[in-house]
Amino acid sequence: MTASFYLNKDTFLVAVDCIIMGFRDNDLHILIARRPFEPLKGGWSLMGGFVNAQENIQESAKRVVGEYTGINDIYLEQVGAYGEIDRDVERVISVVYYALVDIEKFDTSLAEKYDARWIRITQLPELVFDHNKMVRDTIKLLQQRASVKPIGFNLLGDQFTLPTLQSLYESIYQEPIDKRNFRKKLLTMDILEKLEEKDKNTSKKGAFYYKYNKEKYDQLIQQGLHFSL
Amino acid sequence: MTASFYLNKDTFLVAVDCIIMGFRDNDLHILIARRPFEPLKGGWSLMGGFVNAQENIQESAKRVVGEYTGINDIYLEQVGAYGEIDRDVERVISVVYYALVDIEKFDTSLAEKYDARWIRITQLPELVFDHNKMVRDTIKLLQQRASVKPIGFNLLGDQFTLPTLQSLYESIYQEPIDKRNFRKKLLTMDILEKLEEKDKNTSKKGAFYYKYNKEKYDQLIQQGLHFSL
DNA sequence: TTTTTAAGTGTAAATTATACACGTATTATT
DNA sequence: AATAATACGTGTATAATTTACACTTAAAAA
Numbered sequence: 388m389t390a391s392f393y394l395n396k397d398t399f400l401v402a403v404d405c406i407i408m409g410f411r412d413n414d415l416h417i418l419i420a421r422r423p424f425e426p427l428k429g430g431w432s433l434m435g436g437f438v439n440a441q442e443n444i445q446e447s448a449k450r451v452v453g454e455y456t457g458i459n460d461i462y463l464e465q466v467g468a469y470g471e472i473d474r475d476v477e478r479v480i481s482v483v484y485y486a487l488v489d490i491e492k493f494d495t496s497l498a499e500k501y502d503a504r505w506i507r508i509t510q511l512p513e514l515v516f517d518h519n520k521m522v523r524d525t526i527k528l529l530q531q532r533a534s535v536k537p538i539g540f541n542l543l544g545d546q547f548t549l550p551t552l553q554s555l556y557e558s559i560y561q562e563p564i565d566k567r568n569f570r571k572k573l574l575t576m577d578i579l580e581k582l583e584e585k586d587k588n589t590s591k592k593g594a595f596y597y598k599y600n601k602e603k604y605d606q607l608i609q610q611g612l613h614f615s616l
Numbered sequence: 617m618t619a620s621f622y623l624n625k626d627t628f629l630v631a632v633d634c635i636i637m638g639f640r641d642n643d644l645h646i647l648i649a650r651r652p653f654e655p656l657k658g659g660w661s662l663m664g665g666f667v668n669a670q671e672n673i674q675e676s677a678k679r680v681v682g683e684y685t686g687i688n689d690i691y692l693e694q695v696g697a698y699g700e701i702d703r704d705v706e707r708v709i710s711v712v713y714y715a716l717v718d719i720e721k722f723d724t725s726l727a728e729k730y731d732a733r734w735i736r737i738t739q740l741p742e743l744v745f746d747h748n749k750m751v752r753d754t755i756k757l758l759q760q761r762a763s764v765k766p767i768g769f770n771l772l773g774d775q776f777t778l779p780t781l782q783s784l785y786e787s788i789y790q791e792p793i794d795k796r797n798f799r800k801k802l803l804t805m806d807i808l809e810k811l812e813e814k815d816k817n818t819s820k821k822g823a824f825y826y827k828y829n830k831e832k833y834d835q836l837i838q839q840g841l842h843f844s845l
Numbered sequence: 846t847t848t849t850t851a852a853g854t855g856t857a858a859a860t861t862a863t864a865c866a867c868g869t870a871t872t873a874t875t
Numbered sequence: 876a877a878t879a880a881t882a883c884g885t886g887t888a889t890a891a892t893t894t895a896c897a898c899t900t901a902a903a904a905a
Contacts, residue, residue: 392653397669398627424621436703440626444699466712468697470673476621483699590851591903819882820871
């Protein structure tokens with residue numbers, strides 16, 4: 388049954404474009420790929436796809452991220468809808484999501500399959516259409532979110548060192564952070580657990596591993612506390 | 617010319633729903649209307665419309681706000697895309713914008729024409745579809761924005777008193793603010809100009825009018841300063 | 846044994862946020 | 876003319892948060 392008022396309206400192709408972020412070598416990276424079809428075949432592009440009629444938009448985004456990374460356990464948030472008339476060659480409305488993934492879980496065979504690469508956010512090339520703007524908007528949003536919620540942990544494995552965590556936040560904010568102040572703030576939040584083991588990859592002394600305690604975080608939130616990192 | 621890859625993809629109705637906000641009687645209000653067609657005819661609804669092929673989404677939103685308020689000088693920002701499969705009866709993807717308008721400029725004849733009313737945000741009825749969620753999301757976003765940019769002025773005429781401005785922020789944050797602290801913060805920002813004239817409507821003593829000095833604000837921003845209110 | 850490297854630690858000063866109460870200008874009332 | 880009523884306007888002290896800053900330590904390599 389079609390309600391009459393909905394007849395004779397214009398319809399649109401709707402795509403999702405995903406800004407898939409990972410953290411590696413002390414820097415945030417974004418997964419981009421060479422576009423496999425015309426127009427702009429061979430241009431650098433975000434990972435995208437069209438929304439199907441039988442899925443909601445967030446599901447489309449999740450599908451796209453899974454398709455191109457092999458990762459299904461992701462943090463996903465919408466950035467917004469991009470709707471300039473000429474943003475693509477056809478009229479395509481694109482809904483942008485950013486995904487935070489543990490880059491260690493990336494299925495590297497997919498890199499070849501899709502001609503995809505992880506690029507440092509500080510070294511992104513020019514991307515097709517309005518994709519660079521999408522990335523800029525996302526970084527702003529991510530900074531906002533990271534300052535108020537502990538979403539950074541989605542970019543790390545389940546154990547990590549404080550120096551690593553710090554460089555993650557430095558990469559998000561794109562500015563240096565004082566070591567002592569950073570540790571102080573984090574540890575007084577009491578959402579991390581120190582482990583016995585050390586990571587000896589980056590120094591002779593080694594840095595203790597920590598893990599994120601989501602239960603404690605949720606408790607604190609329920610008590611009405613909120614954070615800023 | 618149609619690029620081949622774009623063929624055979626599903627297409628969607630795309631709507632805009634606008635959360636049109638005004639400030640009156642010490643409270644934020646939202647313009648809502650009784651839905652004039654089935655399904656849910658007579659239900660309370662946000663102001664919306666379908667996106668046309670020849671306009672970008674923001675233009676659609678601006679058109680909708682103009683249509684239902686008669687106001688063209690508005691602050692408009694996107695909230696996001698709402699894409700649940702069953703959010704409407706048909707598959708409709710809705711892009712939500714909020715608009716901040718000077719309610720004094722509202723063309724009251726349109727209220728009758730569209731069966732529309734300004735309702736205090738604290739007293740919104742149940743709205744159709746996912747419109748209540750849209751409003752909740754918008755209020756959060758507005759709080760975030762107001763804390764960091766002086767967007768509140770878009771809700772006022774070009775002169776206003778400090779008690780009015782304070783109650784505007786109290787309405788946005790939905791909590792009381794200390795009078796002296798509020799004035800201190802605002803005046804030290806140095807983006808307001810005190811006028812000679814007083815508003816005597818709300819007290820016998822009268823409150824001085826101020827006006828917002830956008831030039832000063834832009835200067836400060838350029839100097840890399842930023843605000844929090 | 847010494848050198849090298851990054852990890853780990855505390856305190857003082859500055860800034861910002863919070864809490865709080867009374868005098869004042871003006872109109873309305875008697 | 877005097878008084879009452881009302882909302883406007885003002886300052887200071889305390890607490891909390893943020894910032895700046897430098898040396899010791901653990902472990903491996905030379």
